[in-house]
Amino acid sequence: MMQLFRRTLRGILEHLYLTVVGAGVIAAALLLIGTFVLVVRNLDGLVSTWNHDAHISAYFRPQTPAEVQVAAQQAIAGRREVASVEHVTAEEATVWMKEQMPQMAPVMDDLGKEALPASLEIVLKPEYLTTEQVEAFAKSLSDAGSFSEVDYGRDWVGRLDTFLSVLRIFGGVLGGLTAVGTLFLVANTVHLAVYARRDELAIMRLVGATDGYIVGPFAMEGALQGLLGSSVAIAMLWALHQSLEGRLATMLPAALGTQELAFLPAPSLLLLILVGTLGGTAVNTVAVVRFLRSLP
Amino acid sequence: MMQLFRRTLRGILEHLYLTVVGAGVIAAALLLIGTFVLVVRNLDGLVSTWNHDAHISAYFRPQTPAEVQVAAQQAIAGRREVASVEHVTAEEATVWMKEQMPQMAPVMDDLGKEALPASLEIVLKPEYLTTEQVEAFAKSLSDAGSFSEVDYGRDWVGRLDTFLSVLRIFGGVLGGLTAVGTLFLVANTVHLAVYARRDELAIMRLVGATDGYIVGPFAMEGALQGLLGSSVAIAMLWALHQSLEGRLATMLPAALGTQELAFLPAPSLLLLILVGTLGGTAVNTVAVVRFLRSLP
Amino acid sequence: MIRLYHVVKSYGDRDALRDVSFHVEKGEMVYLTGPSGAGKSTLLKLLYGAERPTSGKVLIGGTDISQLPAGNLPMIRRNVGVVFQDFKLLPMRTVAANVALALEVIGASEEQLRRRVPAVLNIVGLRGREDTVAGVLSGGEQQRVAIARAIVNDPAILLADEPTGNLDGSMAVEVLEILQAINLRGTTVLVATHDIGLMDRFPHRKLRLESGRAVSERPRR
Amino acid sequence: MIRLYHVVKSYGDRDALRDVSFHVEKGEMVYLTGPSGAGKSTLLKLLYGAERPTSGKVLIGGTDISQLPAGNLPMIRRNVGVVFQDFKLLPMRTVAANVALALEVIGASEEQLRRRVPAVLNIVGLRGREDTVAGVLSGGEQQRVAIARAIVNDPAILLADEPTGNLDGSMAVEVLEILQAINLRGTTVLVATHDIGLMDRFPHRKLRLESGRAVSERPRR
Numbered sequence A, B: 001m002m003q004l005f006r007r008t009l010r011g012i013l014e015h016l017y018l019t020v021v022g023a024g025v026i027a028a029a030l031l032l033i034g035t036f037v038l039v040v041r042n043l044d045g046l047v048s049t050w051n052h053d054a055h056i057s058a059y060f061r062p063q064t065p066a067e068v069q070v071a072a073q074q075a076i077a078g079r080r081e082v083a084s085v086e087h088v089t090a091e092e093a094t095v096w097m098k099e100q101m102p103q104m105a106p107v108m109d110d111l112g113k114e115a116l117p118a119s120l121e122i123v124l125k126p127e128y129l130t131t132e133q134v135e136a137f138a139k140s141l142s143d144a145g146s147f148s149e150v151d152y153g154r155d156w157v158g159r160l161d162t163f164l165s166v167l168r169i170f171g172g173v174l175g176g177l178t179a180v181g182t183l184f185l186v187a188n189t190v191h192l193a194v195y196a197r198r199d200e201l202a203i204m205r206l207v208g209a210t211d212g213y214i215v216g217p218f219a220m221e222g223a224l225q226g227l228l229g230s231s232v233a234i235a236m237l238w239a240l241h242q243s244l245e246g247r248l249a250t251m252l253p254a255a256l257g258t259q260e261l262a263f264l265p266a267p268s269l270l271l272l273i274l275v276g277t278l279g280g281t282a283v284n285t286v287a288v289v290r291f292l293r294s295l296p
Numbered sequence C, D: 001m002i003r004l005y006h007v008v009k010s011y012g013d014r015d016a017l018r019d020v021s022f023h024v025e026k027g028e029m030v031y032l033t034g035p036s037g038a039g040k041s042t043l044l045k046l047l048y049g050a051e052r053p054t055s056g057k058v059l060i061g062g063t064d065i066s067q068l069p070a071g072n073l074p075m076i077r078r079n080v081g082v083v084f085q086d087f088k089l090l091p092m093r094t095v096a097a098n099v100a101l102a103l104e105v106i107g108a109s110e111e112q113l114r115r116r117v118p119a120v121l122n123i124v125g126l127r128g129r130e131d132t133v134a135g136v137l138s139g140g141e142q143q144r145v146a147i148a149r150a151i152v153n154d155p156a157i158l159l160a161d162e163p164t165g166n167l168d169g170s171m172a173v174e175v176l177e178i179l180q181a182i183n184l185r186g187t188t189v190l191v192a193t194h195d196i197g198l199m200d201r202f203p204h205r206k207l208r209l210e211s212g213r214a215v216s217e218r219p220r221r
């Protein structure tokens, strides 16, 4: 083990340029992937704040007694799809209407405080926000019979839903391509690095080295490159995150509803390091083994 | 020239593996960048369809004569920020209100057809949709004096605006990183390819070859790799586009408002080829020249 | 120890060896001679498994190495020291590391490395050059590193391909004395060489190749 | 043609050449001898500009090449044919392409290539091997390709570093005859060699190096 480590170190020092390039390439690849994940996470956060805007308004029939309204609110609050239910009384509705359309104010005053119906404003949990689910939920309310009207911005829900699907497909394509593309680029670089050391490998073979003996230090070097590369990538991601957060500080509350740009959580960072280290090991090993196969 | 071409071809054949890897790496890099641009273009299209929803409602004071309303409409239609102006009469407003809130219908009927004010529904051109511009435009209408109220969904415009800014920043960061990262990866690959041929270059130097003589075929090979790589990238982009379009066919009208997923226009494709070819040439040339500098 | 039966080695339409049969007994020392391109290096390549014969058998200590699966080649090579005609040193490694390599691959201990490597470098006259990178050495120095690496792990068979081509006369004599000494300790030695003077001074059986055909000679005394 | 004044070349604390002064006149043929590591290849490297002297002057036909900007080196090298001790062939290129390289870099025409390359390969006995890839040739064949490449463009100066190390006796004699013939046509020739027999048979002035110091010898007739 000690000997393997010493041999690895020697290989690294002898080909410092190749080692650094390998680590740099892994860092670049992971930085791209990490940034992608970071952007997706934050857009996801953004989209989920919108979802809260997609709510269902259920209007009570005129003269529904207050106790019935409260009972209905509690019943709905208990359903598993529901994130929150707010009770809007007729008075509150009238006040809201006057605020929204000031030119209607005199009309509303004429009509008295019961002019508009009371309603429940229902917000569904994000996971129940597909068009079908919202429709089904609204229909179940209509069918219950105590509401004169159930309103859920049919257009809005449908469009948001489609938008999210499209975004998810685009994101998947871009993310998948980034992953595959960078893997391809890293694998090529490593293959070239091995190719640049082809004479050395051939000589080791000729003096009686087994494949395992030759591959060992390469695999370990790959692991170290991956470790170094992923650490650098995380450091750069962090720097990027900090600089973006500073730049976005004024926009964030409005766009994301929070003061902070989300960074990758610790498990994701660990995963990134793991992917880098194992990936570096695997790619190096495959490259060397493939080359050794071609030797006599 | 013929001789240069023959020497280039010889170099390519002798190091077919290196040449193919180089072209492949360029293809992967351009594919990533191209996909990114493709996604941005289509999201852009999507966002611009939303923008059309951000409109300004200007309510006329009660009893404004019809001629004045028409004159105001024409005046506003003439302003450079304006994409369209629609005149909504009091009757139309009432009909719309009844549709939107059926429970209000009896109330509206009691009030007669002039209960709601007439209005102009103004859509601004996309390039004038920042918060400040919309606010300024709305204020200019208020100041004009013929309107009792100018309404422009303050929240909505602000949020959309912020969202677009955030998206643009994210996109810029991701795009910039993709460009820089892939350039880094391509440059490294090419450097390694040159490094793998270091003995050959040193020998050419020793038998009296000038730098120009050595660099020429490399530069030309880089151009060919770039040409090949960008062509492959475009072919893959096209395949990707086709497969996505098929998969998204049902969602597209709702999300993008059109049947078609936009592909890159011819000039962009030409640019991609140009970038690939010139980039390949430049990167190869730089790598060889840098290496030659290190030789005696 | 070494037995070739009707060995043919063709590269495309070029025959490097045509029906060569020949034996070297354990503990023997034999010269391989013949003009440039006669097939000397090719024959040696067959013996350390860098090439496989087109037809015929190549036995090393009883095993037919032309039939050996690739995974078993390292085991054979550990018992066969080779001085390659083009040295095949690792140019970025030091002299000591190049020599140590042959010991490391057989799993020798640190202790063994520390003892054997300087000793063998002393024998070839490179004491004091341990830490020089092999790539910058003179031609003759590189050749001696190659010799040191070939003999460092006391192989059962030593194959030397033109081991004195880059050495001056007295140094060449020294190398031949080294090879003879090793041979006397029981190692089977096969030396490809052009140097008639040297062969006359250190007489041993010769195998002469001409255009890939064997023409055996008895040592002249 | 070649003038060295008090040339010192040190690598770190190792002195490969210590105060070497020596002249070779135009049209002369001179041997460079001395034991392994004496500094022969280093001296030749100074002459084709692969190394610069630590101190002293190296004049080639009047120009001090140790002062020359790197951009002018190719022009010097085109007039200096070199047979490198380790051949320095392009292993992936054919024999013909390797030889042609020295003509191509000086911008020779297709016509010249077609005429000169086979002629010079004929001289070194490699007619018929034009299309073989250089990397698979035998040691002696590679050495002859290196010789062919060095002489193909009729250089004003020919530097040969151990050009017969991988050749059998009769082939070595042939090569020396080739070098002498070229010398007779006016080329200045400097040959680094260990082969005393050859130097006796083809007598010329000798420069003997020992541990980097020059010990001039007169040709013995």
Ligand SMILES: Nc1ncnc2c1ncn2[C@@H]1O[C@H](COP(=O)(O)OP(=O)(O)OP(=O)(O)O)[C@@H](O)[C@H]1O
Pocket (backbone or CB within 6 Å): C011, C012, C014, C015, C016, C034, C035, C036, C037, C038, C039, C040, C041, C042, C043, C085, D136, D137, D138, D139, D140, D141, D166
């Ligand atoms: N891989 C190959 N492809 C084609 N020809 C080859 C190959 N390897 C060797 N040869 C040819 O086979 C012949 C024998 O080569 P070999 O290296 O055995 O000669 P040699 O006796 O060692 O010569 P030298 O004394 O010059 O080293 C040569 O003519 C060589 O060109």
Ligand SMILES: Nc1ncnc2c1ncn2[C@@H]1O[C@H](COP(=O)(O)OP(=O)(O)OP(=O)(O)O)[C@@H](O)[C@H]1O
Pocket (backbone or CB within 6 Å): C136, C137, C138, C139, C140, C141, C166, D011, D012, D014, D015, D016, D034, D035, D036, D037, D038, D039, D040, D041, D042, D043, D085
């Ligand atoms: N770049 C270098 N760094 C360190 N030492 C060097 C370097 N180049 C040459 N030397 C040393 O300088 C000395 C002279 O080397 P040179 O190659 O000139 O010897 P040579 O006379 O050609 O020997 P040979 O006959 O063995 O080829 C040698 O001891 C060599 O190790």
Ligand SMILES: [Mg+2]
Pocket (backbone or CB within 6 Å): C040, C041, C042, C085, C161, D138, D139, D140
């Ligand atoms: Mg040979």
Ligand SMILES: [Mg+2]
Pocket (backbone or CB within 6 Å): C138, C139, C140, D040, D041, D042, D085, D161
């Ligand atoms: Mg030398």
